[in-house]
Amino acid sequence: MAPPMQHVVEQVTQRIADRSAATRTAYLDRIRAAGAVGPARTELPCSNLAHGFAACSGPDRLAVRGATKPGVAIVSAYNDMLSAHQPYAEFPAWLKDSVREAGGVAQFAGGVPAMCDGITQGRTGMELSLFSRDVIAMATGVALSHEMFDGALLLGVCDKIVPGLLIGALSFGHLPTVLVPAGPMPSGLPNREKSRIRQLFAEGKASREDLLEAESASYHSPGTCTFYGTANSNQLVVEVLGLHLPGSSFVPPGTPLRKALTEEAARRVVQLGRGADYTPIGEIIDERAIVNGVVALLATGGSTNHTLHLVAIAAAAGIELTWDDFSDLSSVVPSLAKVYPNGSADINHFAAAGGVQTLVGELLDAGLLHPDVKTVAGPGLDRYRQQPFLADGELVWRDAPRKSLDPDVLRGVDQPFAPDGGLRVLDGNLGRSVIKVSAVRAEHRTVTAPARVFDDQHGFSAAFQAGELDHDVVVVIRNQGPQANGMPELHGLTPALGVLMDRGHQVALVTDGRMSGASGKIPAAIQVTPEASAGGPLARVRDGDVVRLDADRGTLEVLVPDDELAIRANAPAAPGAQFGTGRELFAAFRQAVGRADRGASVFMPLQPEPADVTA
Template structure:
């Protein structure tokens, strides 16, 4: 299938824009790849330290026999349900490596916070920059420089982007990502949201709310809505960085264990065959475009309009929201998974899952097929479903959609355009998860009510002050102001107002998470208010028009008045509060150096 002209054009302009930085990146990568292995290159004391803790046979293999050595970077902890299954993965990987005459070591662990735990708390203000901490921890882990390949163990929101950014700074290493799969379906996401709305109105108490939340989040594995964590897995499949079809296989079973072993075999296959597929070459401009297309086709997390900008930058590639917008105009929406629909990711997997979506996009000419992946068979291998035949893995073609209310072919999509939309106007540039918003709410025009914190909005809601058509403006929520927390706790009160028949929208320089729902939300507004962005000019009563169809976001005042209006500064009390307690003071440097959301909120430049 011929590549769609818009996909080709966007890829070409990304390549042209990135030429200098990408060439310099690849030159550094190739120098590192050409060196002798660490056990031959390093001094004897260095080598002795590196392998002192290894079992004797492994030590002999890696030092005397020059066997490949896999570095494992793990985000395992007991706080994230998605990561608890990974506790035993290193032992599986080490045992499998030994079968093939290789060795493996846990190179290091990275922190991994659960946004579900920290939502609406001060800890959430560490969330976005935890991505950069994870990237740095990945670099520290791999800096021992005695590895011939790497396996990245992680799933959730900031963890996968952080691992990927870190791995790309060691782009000479063949690298495979190893997920754990979703938890079993519990209380449906829509039923959970209904209880949250009832609690926001005082119709149910804490006991009933806790019971509902515990029925939804009830076991090991990823949360079952299509938020940032599960969008991560979709994008890794589209970039060819997983064992094919691994993303949404349930944790804890024989198939999941065998897929983990296959990850070790896959990365050793690259190393031993000397097939030139280090991660820095796999993640090229075409792979980044494939990830963007997959995100748009599935209505994935808005967070990736920040994270994948940072990922691309780490491979010497420059992308921006105009690229996402151009692709969104031609990429159809092929899936409906909560919050874009009622299905959860287990139902998505059963209906065809990532393999179905990737096949449809390839066949429609909307993805690059001629790309490197971690497998010799290329991206087509990611259009098949894994299963066990006895003790051996095999893959079968996905076939037709098993449920066309969840996944549809590119010839008959849910929408002819993608799930995310760029909004532009005199308030700056922002994004909206338009696929989650009912069509009759794509355009909202109403008076503004300005808040300096999400707590202030909750108080106004509780006092009955928002029972009207309203655009809630929540500012001082950007990377420089307070670390750009997710404002997901605002969803229930705003949804209640919407349910009462009011026209409601949110405009903010903060994030709204991969669970951005049915309330129109213009998020990631750039430049942020703290940096002097126009959001700091908005006053109560200003009429704001959010037009998700036209892609505009405007304060409806005259140009002369708007230009003359002064910007307000961040309240001193808020600045002090955002800098203290819960470890926030440790992130002061990151906040002060942070780039805009559209620039990936990078903190290390």
């Protein structure tokens, strides 16, 4: 018998369902009507259908022509520049063979772009990063729009790619869909050593060659980067959503088990399209599954980018998820993992300690996950307690360890690293923001200090190098929101901020930009909304204003009288941020994008933000 659900988890799930009742019902009506029609290709005029199988040959051609076998779309983010996506080069051939073996026909329906935030960090190309998620969603929609398919296999790993694939696929929510991961690279340079050299370089005590040697020893082969950033948060969350095969997220590329899991994903999507096994993605992603994804993210200290992505993914399924839901769940979900930047271990150490399966078991047994959900592995989340193995060349699943094999990396609910999930919402006269405190020491969670205001990260870096910030300081970096410049990640600031903290200063960051999964030991109020360029209060903060960030009380305030703050003129947005590196192509996105707490999505209606926000 399943344990009773934890009451706050149950309450949050119910209120999500209540507020989403109308939009969720409308969504389900749409996808069920689409599913009832059957394979759309059977209704295509002859000329249309002929185009759809013109490139096929042999039995595949006959099957598509006669609509006698289920058709499966392959949508891939493959490119050979990004380590996480390079392994996908081999996958389409494996998938086609396995779909054919299962009685279907697979066609490569489309590719989607995949950019690397690691490459674009601190560069203007990063201003395209968040918008690339919505481009990927649209590209996925284009790939599936030919109405030739009964199911889909989605190949993607990193930051914006997986959320984009999911948003696009949910527009075709009547199709059974399995996400196919590629796995992490082997462990490289220990994370503590990498962080040490980064800080030495920031202080001018290590050379560029020293830094490059350290970085290339960390990111050194095909596979996902091994720190617990957005890419690996994607993998864990998607598995707990029930869209990966159990245990498949962190199996390394280039191994027999990785290939076997890839082939099984292809066979499974064919099964999910038939008879009693019919399980479309739009039915899997419901309110309970979304809450499960948030709980898993919180329990592991995952990427703050998911306060944007999960909101947008939920909306694509007709579900309204809010930052308050994250915050309330965080208050009751214990911290069970320490993976860099929340600890020194990497994702391979997490997997070796029991990984997703041991984590799921702990959370299920504590009533923190909904067990009664649909998944690509069948009904119920209990299936995700099992790990895959090869036995005499055959893929089998066995029960995972009930308890962690390394309590320094992964723990049980009875002995957590912290009693809460470490993600909090801050409110006050500067607006609303989120903060991740799972790697922030308790003594650093409240900071009161004078502000130093910058309109970009380069101004901050110059001031740091000039020695102007060697004191208690709240660094305010504004005009970094989605309307201003696409909301780039700013975690390149972390080494310098870490230097200031290590010198004994009170230090915090306040920004309407992002920090992502690399949020670390510096208290950072991020994704502030309303953003400065939309008239938010950040535009009225001046150098020397005292700012108080209190993560324990959940407040973010500038200690300026309300009447004085109200009459201040907004500082202008920094000029010259709209051209170069392709940014001019995204002007329409900057004009249409919604606010951060609604997912920063171009698909969500843009609503006016109040110019003044009070505590």
